[in-house]
Amino acid sequence: MRLSRTFWLATLACLLARVGQPAQAHGPDHEVIVALTAEIARNPGDPERLLHRGERYRSHGDLASARLDFQAALSNNPACHPARLRLALVARDQEKLPESLQLLDQTLAAQPTNLLARVARADVLIRSGRPGEAIPEYDRIIADSPQPRPDVFLSRSRTLLAHDTNAWARALEGVEDGIRRLGPVPSLQLHALELEERGGRVDAALARIDAIMAGMDRRERWLARRGDVLLAAGRTRDARTEYQRSLAALDRLPERLRRTIASEELRQELEAKLAVNPSGNQTSPSR
Amino acid sequence: MSNRWTFWLAALWLGVMASPGLHAQKLVRGPYLQLPTQNSMVVRWRTDKEAKGYVRWGLSPESATNRVSHSGSLTEHVVQIRGLQPNTRYYYAVGTETNRWITPVEPDYSFITPPKPGTSQPVRVWAIGDPGTASTNQANVRNTFYELHRQRPADLWLMLGDNAYSSGTDAQYQRAVFSVYSSILRQSPVWPTLGNHDAYHADSPTLSGPYYDIFTLPTLGQCGGLASGTEAYYSFDFANIHFVCLDSEDTERNRDGAMAAWLRADLAANTRDWVIAFFHHPPYTKGSHDSDKLSDSAGRMAEMRENFLPILESGGVDLVLTGHSHSYERSYLLNGHYGLSSTLQPSMILNAGSGRLDLDGSFRKDGGNAPHQGAIYICAGSSGQASGGRLNHPANWLSLNKLGSLVLDIDGLRADIRFMGDHGQLRDYFTIEKR
Numbered sequence: 001m002r003l004s005r006t007f008w009l010a011t012l013a014c015l016l017a018r019v020g021q022p023a024q025a026h027g028p029d030h031e032v033i034v035a036l037t038a039e040i041a042r043n044p045g046d047p048e049r050l051l052h053r054g055e056r057y058r059s060h061g062d063l064a065s066a067r068l069d070f071q072a073a074l075s076n077n078p079a080c081h082p083a084r085l086r087l088a089l090v091a092r093d094q095e096k097l098p099e100s101l102q103l104l105d106q107t108l109a110a111q112p113t114n115l116l117a118r119v120a121r122a123d124v125l126i127r128s129g130r131p132g133e134a135i136p137e138y139d140r141i142i143a144d145s146p147q148p149r150p151d152v153f154l155s156r157s158r159t160l161l162a163h164d165t166n167a168w169a170r171a172l173e174g175v176e177d178g179i180r181r182l183g184p185v186p187s188l189q190l191h192a193l194e195l196e197e198r199g200g201r202v203d204a205a206l207a208r209i210d211a212i213m214a215g216m217d218r219r220e221r222w223l224a225r226r227g228d229v230l231l232a233a234g235r236t237r238d239a240r241t242e243y244q245r246s247l248a249a250l251d252r253l254p255e256r257l258r259r260t261i262a263s264e265e266l267r268q269e270l271e272a273k274l275a276v277n278p279s280g281n282q283t284s285p286s287r
Numbered sequence: 288m289s290n291r292w293t294f295w296l297a298a299l300w301l302g303v304m305a306s307p308g309l310h311a312q313k314l315v316r317g318p319y320l321q322l323p324t325q326n327s328m329v330v331r332w333r334t335d336k337e338a339k340g341y342v343r344w345g346l347s348p349e350s351a352t353n354r355v356s357h358s359g360s361l362t363e364h365v366v367q368i369r370g371l372q373p374n375t376r377y378y379y380a381v382g383t384e385t386n387r388w389i390t391p392v393e394p395d396y397s398f399i400t401p402p403k404p405g406t407s408q409p410v411r412v413w414a415i416g417d418p419g420t421a422s423t424n425q426a427n428v429r430n431t432f433y434e435l436h437r438q439r440p441a442d443l444w445l446m447l448g449d450n451a452y453s454s455g456t457d458a459q460y461q462r463a464v465f466s467v468y469s470s471i472l473r474q475s476p477v478w479p480t481l482g483n484h485d486a487y488h489a490d491s492p493t494l495s496g497p498y499y500d501i502f503t504l505p506t507l508g509q510c511g512g513l514a515s516g517t518e519a520y521y522s523f524d525f526a527n528i529h530f531v532c533l534d535s536e537d538t539e540r541n542r543d544g545a546m547a548a549w550l551r552a553d554l555a556a557n558t559r560d561w562v563i564a565f566f567h568h569p570p571y572t573k574g575s576h577d578s579d580k581l582s583d584s585a586g587r588m589a590e591m592r593e594n595f596l597p598i599l600e601s602g603g604v605d606l607v608l609t610g611h612s613h614s615y616e617r618s619y620l621l622n623g624h625y626g627l628s629s630t631l632q633p634s635m636i637l638n639a640g641s642g643r644l645d646l647d648g649s650f651r652k653d654g655g656n657a658p659h660q661g662a663i664y665i666c667a668g669s670s671g672q673a674s675g676g677r678l679n680h681p682a683n684w685l686s687l688n689k690l691g692s693l694v695l696d697i698d699g700l701r702a703d704i705r706f707m708g709d710h711g712q713l714r715d716y717f718t719i720e721k722r
């Protein structure tokens with residue numbers, strides 16, 4: 001009787017404890033963690049297994065458990081750079097930025113071409129409010145990667161501009177390099193367009209739009225964007241021409257695309273712009 | 288006596304050396320098909336020893352005499368066949384040296400090129416989520432689809448992530464993908480997305496690891512859509528469908544990141560009738576993962592929901608396919624539900640019906656990829672195991688702790704979607720029709 005009550009109380013306690021837990025590893029992850037825990041109990045301090053289990057914890061957002069595993073792996077083998085890097089990532093995600101930076105510096109001192117460590121270092125520097133120091137990190141990542149991600153080019157450009165608002169030309173040069181290496185990626189092309197507009201380079205901005213449009217079946221929005229660039233530059237007459245070209249492109253769309261809400265909204269927007277910007281008040285000469 | 292033995296041994300040795308089958312390279316993996324366009328196809332395979340790889344191909348097994356190779360001597364063979372006609376069946380064999388073919392030329396080794404983009408014709412798509420358990424469950428789910436595939440083959444198939452448990456190593460891919468799906472791999476191109484388990488040994492920032500080594504994915508919009516500049520996320524067209532693959536695991540998921548900017552532009556440029564997006568982390572799940580818990584999967588489900596669903600819905604997305612939870616969860620026809628499950632409003636449910644023609648009718652949408660006309664979100668992560676959960680997300684019309692995979696049949700402006708079980712069961716079905 002007494003045993004049975006204890007059993008049920010213990011079962012209830014276990015169930016309640018489970019209900020209150022944060023999301024835990026599931027399915028195969030959970031099984032892997034259980035298996036690794038058993039192996040670690042048999043070989044205490046095995047860095048390989050600690051690293052492996054820490055990664056599982058980290059992927060499930062259990063940063064505290066991940067930290068303990070990476071720390072244990074590192075204290076058993078101070079040359080275990082993967083553990084140091086992962087500890088740095090945990091520290092970053094726990095907002096312990098100075099600790100993260102120190103660990104990343106140690107990793108990069110031992111492995112200067114470790115791209116993941118360098119990407120993380122740039123990230124931590126930005127989060128630490130030190131954008132100027134992040135820029136050379138991005139340069140290095142781009143130089144060392146066989147195929148850098150579009151994100152790296154974007155981040156470098158945005159960091160440059162955050163650091164120095166007049167650096168748009170240098171930022172643009174970097175984005176241009178990205179387009180050369182990765183192809184006509186719209187995330188980079190659109191950013192380049194933004195930079196041209198920021199630099200007041202109207203014709204260059206228009207050329208960017210033309211380059212983006214070249215590969216597209218639907219041009220109406222890009223023609224409208226050409227109009228906006230021209231309007232902002234005071235070239236009202238040219239802007240009107242572009243808005244009219246955009247309307248014509250809308251008219252040429254197949255009916256199923258022409259009568260959508262988005263197309264109708266664009267048409268209204270264009271008609272409104274044409275109405276409030278009558279022809280003839282161009283402030284600077286047409287090209 | 289001793290001379291006779293020497294003679295026979297020498298003869299045996301010469302026989303062994305002369306036999307093409309015995310010292311030729313052995314096929315270890317594949318062939319499998321990648322990067323299909325209306326005029327080209329990439330054929331990949333692996334051999335046990337290094338060699339120069341050849342593909343021979345033609346319009347019939349007898350006329351498969353065109354020949355193309357890669358340069359250099361490799362074990363990982365990647366050969367692109369060019370100069371093909373759209374929507375045409377080609378027969379092929381792979382080999383490593385002239386006249387030494389390691390696959391037969393027979394109907395089983397053939398593929399059909401995609402039609403001209405925009406063409407309206409019947410299309411079949413198979414989608415599997417979290418399949419890679421290398422278990423009987425996985426084989427049963429596959430066998431159920433193979434029955435349907437025999438009657439009408441899939442034009443392409445999608446892997447929704449966690450393709451090879453438990454860490455996405457090359458050996459695990461061999462066991463859970465190449466050994467399990469060999470017959471469909473050589474007939475229909477596969478399009479994968481990265482899951483968390485694949486990412487234990489693969490990195491999107493450096494595009495490295497088995498996942499990126501195994502798959503050849505478009506970075507320049509070669510298969511339709513706009514250039515993404517990375518294999519981590521991409522788009523492609525097939526007939527009148529635009530497919531978008533996002534990396535919910537290992538690429539920045541912020542609103543002003545490169546993936547979001549690319550997606551906006553890609554969808555704005557789309558002129559196909561259907562938009563189908565796929566990625567690993569489900570926006571609405573109460574299965575083995577909980578999309579309301581911000582600590583679950585380090586917040587990836589919430590980030591995809593908050594940052595990418597608005598872009599997808601603005602781009603007129605029709606279907607969003609995910610995995611991660613090992614269950615089947617199918618939403619209502621939804622629009623604008625970007626918060627926790629507690630923030631679901633009746634106005635966000637554009638159609639609370641079943642979508643079944645024989646019950647209360649199909650889901651109806653306007654054509655032309657008009658924004659915010661409603662999308663169906665499906666978590667189909669039970670193609671290798673079913674792991675339960677509370678399965679009570681209010682955005683979902685149906686939640687099942689059952690094994691299975693998705694079969695999409697799209698013809699013109701009608702899409703019929705079925706969730707098939709592990710022993711031939713039809714577990715769910717619905718239809719979307721566009722006007």
Ligand SMILES: [Fe+2]
Pocket residue numbers: 417448449482483484567610611612
């Ligand atoms: Fe997963």
